[in-house]
Amino acid sequence: MQLLLKYFPNLTEDQIDKFTKLEALYQDWNLKINVVSRKDIDELYLRHVLHSLAIAKIVDFKPGTKILDVGTGGGFPGIPLAIMYPECSFHLVDSIAKKLKVVDEVVEGLGLENVKTTNKRVEETKGTYDFIVSRAVAAMPTFVHWVKGKIAKKQNHELKNGIIYLKGGDLGEELQNYKTATIYDITDFFNEDFFETKKVVHLPLKYKG
Numbered sequence: 001m002q003l004l005l006k007y008f009p010n011l012t013e014d015q016i017d018k019f020t021k022l023e024a025l026y027q028d029w030n031l032k033i034n035v036v037s038r039k040d041i042d043e044l045y046l047r048h049v050l051h052s053l054a055i056a057k058i059v060d061f062k063p064g065t066k067i068l069d070v071g072t073g074g075g076f077p078g079i080p081l082a083i084m085y086p087e088c089s090f091h092l093v094d095s096i097a098k099k100l101k102v103v104d105e106v107v108e109g110l111g112l113e114n115v116k117t118t119n120k121r122v123e124e125t126k127g128t129y130d131f132i133v134s135r136a137v138a139a140m141p142t143f144v145h146w147v148k149g150k151i152a153k154k155q156n157h158e159l160k161n162g163i164i165y166l167k168g169g170d171l172g173e174e175l176q177n178y179k180t181a182t183i184y185d186i187t188d189f190f191n192e193d194f195f196e197t198k199k200v201v202h203l204p205l206k207y208k209g
Contacts, residue, residue, distance in 0.1 A: 001016070001019060001020055001045065003045045003046060003050055003192075004019055004045060004049065004050060004053070007050070007053070007189070007190060008053065008056070008084075014086075015083055015084065015086075018083045018110045018111075018112075019045075019049065019080075019083060021109065021110055022044070022049065022079070022080075022083075022106070022110065023044055023045070025105070025106045025109045025110065026041060026044055026074070026102075026106065027041060029102045029105050029106065030074075030102070033098050033099075033101055033102050035073060035074035035098070035099050035102045036048070036074050043194075046192060046194055047194060048074070048076045048080070049076075049080045050190060050192075051076070051077070051135075051166060051186075051194075051195070051198065052076045052077030052078075052079075052080040052081060052135075052166070053077075053080050053081070053084060054166065054184075054186045054189060054190065054195075054198070054200050055077055055081060055133060055164050055166070055200060056081065056084055056085075057184075057189040057200075058159065058164060058184055058200050058202060059131070059157055059159045059164065059202075061081075061085045061088045061130075061131075061157075062088075062156055062157060063087035063088065064087065064088065064089075064156075065085070065088040065089075065130045065131065065156065065157075066088070066089050066091070066127075066128075066129045066130050066131075066152065067081065067088060067089070067090050067091070067129060067130065067131050067132070067133055068090075068091045068093065068122075068125070068127070068129040068131075068132045068133070068147075068150065069081075069090060069091065069092045069093065069132075069133050069134065070093055070122045070132060070133070070134040070137060070143070070146065070147065071093070071094055071095075071122070071134055071135070071137030071138075072092040072093060072094050072099070072100075072103060072117075073094060073096075073099050073135070074099060074102055074103065075092060075102070075103040075106055075107075076135055077133050077134075077135060077166060078090050078092040078103075078115065078133070079092075079103070079106060079107065079110075079112070079115065081133070082107075082112050082114050082115045083110070083112070085114075086114055087114070088114060089114050089115075089116075090114055090115045090116075091115075091116050091117075091118065091125075091127070091129070092115060092116070092117045092118070093117070093118045093119075093120060093122050093125050094117075094119065095119070095120065095121045096119075097119045100117050100118075100119050103117055104117055121146075122146050122147060122150075123146055125150075127150065128149075128150055128151060128152040128153075128207075129150055129151065129152055130151075130152050130156060130157070130161050131161060131162065131163075131164055132147050132150060132151070132162070132163050132164070132205075133163075133164045133165070133166075134163070134165055134166070135165075135166040135167075136165070136166060136167045136168065139174050140163075140165070140171075140174050140175060140178060140181075140201070140203065141174075141177070143163065143165070144163070144178075144203070144205070147163065147205075148208065149208050151205045151206070151207050151208070152207065153207035159202060160204035161204065161205065161207070162202065162203050162204040162205040163201070163202070163203040163205060164200060164201070164202050165200070165201040165202075165203070166198070166199075166200060166201075167198075167199055167200075167201055168197045168198045168199065169197055171183060171199060171201065175201070175203075178203055180203065180204050181201055181202065181203045182201070182202045182203075183199050183200075183201050184199060184200040184201075184202070185198075185199055186198040186199060186200060
């Protein structure tokens with residue numbers, strides 16, 4: 001928890017309470033349904049929560065923003081972002097039901113009212129969103145294909161509507177056809193060694209009506 005306060009010193013009491021409860025909820029549910037590796041559970045705040053919140057260093061979501069989390073797995077980056085932005089709505093989608101079982105239990109345990117989950121492939125999910133977030137579930141061309149037609153028309157942020165992707169390693173080849181993509185080094189925001197090769201990629205996408 002101190003790790004989060006180091007980078008987000010203005011968290012409210014309610015946010016601190018929820019982020020504190022997060023660890024026990026994941027530890028408990030992970031024993032029943034394994035969605036996070038043992039090493040990752042031991043470093044939950046570093047490897048999952050803080051990593052997810054790198055997105056909050058790129059864009060400060062305004063109240064009413066709609067965000068889709070694709071391939072959310074155990075609820076990342078969606079759940080930490082939902083705690084950080086209680087006035088935004090988050091739709092967490094994953095094709096694996098057992099992972100969403102854990103997500104649903106954590107959401108209920110934290111009393112998060114701004115999160116809904118869907119057990120489907122993203123291509124089968126309806127609706128449009130200001131931003132689509134994810135943690136490296138596929139190469140960017142595949143991911144762009146999956147989320148086609150899901151970007152909202154109205155722009156409410158300086159950062160253009162589109163994909164915000166957490167990814168590691170060399171992205172040159174993967175992004176060579178996306179000239180509008182911006183790559184942010186997470187080490188510009190967080191100084192832990194874990195983030196050395198990790199990036200946030202923003203790719204604006206046009207509304208297709």
